[in-house]
Amino acid sequence: GAVVSQHPSWVICKSGTSVKIECRSLDFQATTMFWYRQFPKQSLMLMATSNEGSKATYEQGVEKDKFLINHASLTLSTLTVTSAHPEDSSFYICSASAVGGGGTDTQYFGPGTRLTVL
């Protein structure tokens, strides 16, 4: 149980285009989803926290107009990288939590999406 999927697993796009990444909780309802990015040989950095039906909360330094997050249902959250540039190339990972997020509840992680912007 507690499986999280991401689609696509990898994507290559041209500079200036937008890319949408989906994160789905397959067998549970996720009230909270988290989006992380990971640069090579570095740790995961939290970008934003999204709760179903409300606006995402972005971490300091993350541009909310560039990284659009939508959490329209209890099983789906999307991250759209708008007007992507080469510096946005990274590994994006989502996680989902069933109740409240973190705390004593486990975050279940997706397999990640490798974004390469040419």
Place this chain on the structure above:
Amino acid sequence: KQEVTQIPAALSVPEGENLVLNCSFTDSAIYNLQWFRQDPGKGLTSLLLIQSSQREQTSGRLNASLDKSSGRSTLYIAASQPGDSATYLCAVSGNDYKLSFGAGTTVTVRA
């Protein structure tokens, strides 16, 4: 702001040797601590979760200890195997329910 440090950054051992991975964090007010495994280009696999009230957790060859007051956790992997080669990440959960990750320890087990 919570800072998580993992030492060493990389570790190479012969098969059969025990592994000791260290994690330290600056703010002891945590809810839990988790150890994850990450294979190259892949997502995270949760290995062990230790609640703040617990001292250790065990799963098979893995044992993780937590000393919240000193801000330290140690992951022990007994009798290492080549399949244990991966990056191991430590993460702590704070009262805001967010996870703060260390940079990881990359382990290579030589056959």
